[in-house]
Amino acid sequence: MLDWNPALYRRYEDERTRPAQELLARVPLAEADRVVDLGCGPGNSTELLVNRFPRAEALGTDNSEAMLVSARERLPGARFELSDIATWAPQDKAPDLIYANASLQWVPDHETLIPRLFDALAPGGVLAVQMPDNRQEPTHRLMRALAAEAPWAEPIGDADRLRTKLLPLGGYYDLLAPHAANVDVWHTIYQHRMADAASIVEWVRGTGLKPFVDRLPPDLQASYLAEYERRVNEAYPARTDGKRLLAFPRMFIVAQKKA
Template identity: 65%
Template sequence: MSDWNPALYTRFEEERTRPAAELLARVPLASAGSVVDLGCGPGNSTELLVRRFAGAKVIGMDSSPAMLVSARERLPGVLFEQGDIATWSPPAPVDLLYANASLQWLPGHEQLVPRLLSLLAPGGALAIQMPDNLDQPSHVSMRETAAEPRFAASIGDAGQVRARILPAEQYHDLLSREAEVDVWRTTYYHPMADAAAIVQWLRATGLKPFLEPLSPALQAEFLAAYQARIEAAYPQRADGQRLLAFPRLFIVARKKA
């Protein structure tokens, strides 16, 4: 994919940061010497880590140059590096690997997640949060829109745009031999002003791989067709707003000493 858009991503920063904070709240470490934010984005999650672990060596890592520019502006005293989570390894074991809303973009979790656990020092923690929303109307509507003939020729198989994450039980099985594992799932209900606001939220993330293959004219057509589906899928509530249901899967694994 082409680079991410930090400005678009941070339009809903408060809503995006809430699960990051709730993930961090369940990390069972009183202190940490080395912390890595895997897929740090514009630095909103990294800022939480810096506050929680004062004095720790905190590193933010992301594959997006644009996101890293934004993160460095936000936290000039923190080291940010460009890299690929799939192949990244630290020079020495770390105390906390924190991956907020990043691993869902990577395939092969059966190998990836145990590999990340292996990079921890004894007693260290792996903390993961991932959207688990492919069966929500927001994402079903993306695939339905992408399947229309005028878009399908450019997009291809819409079902392959983002791989499904594993069931919660499978993550437990992948990690529990080597770690104490805490797995939970939370559904957030975000009040949104209208269908257009929901589309704007998703343009920064889920819609990106659907829009990229399209010409500007087809992008506009796609967004109009998609918004019509969203209008129908998310009716107005009593206060006139729409509620965007957003399930997320959380995993915290503390490596056995």
């Protein structure tokens, strides 16, 4: 997959940062010595951690150099490193907070990943995770449906493999509850007010649509996006004010380790 585009991602930064704020608000830590932002992107979520825990050592990780460049410009006082969440582990002191906002949905094998991250915490530490849970929303069903049609099917390949299938919310609770002091899980469906179908396509091009489009040559990218926007326009009808409502379900998990 081609590198991420920080500028495209930031076009809807306020909307993307809102669940990050709500996740952090439920973290039951009065203070922290070390906090880690897994999949930090352009640093908008890391900035929340720095403001909440100003005395903590803050580390942001991402597998995109472009995102890390943007994050370092935004927060020159924080440390950022290139790494893969699938293999990441603390190199020295165990963190008090491992925070992953909209990143773990790109990482496979959650039955192993989630317990491994939880085990990496310091005693009393917190694992805080937010993931989009929108595979069954029209935006994502249409991505996969188009990817199964000619002429796009062959270069895209198996669309079901382009994003990790999440566990049910209770599955994450069951992974963590036997080993945690407390596990807080919840589900929120945001309703984002969008100008038109093109703005919905622009939103998902920064994230979920990217692995589909990246596999296509330029001519097929153009035809795929045109047909995708046409179908999005049908799936998200204009409301009484002419705007579109983009329903966006998200899953939240906050688990605290025993002290």
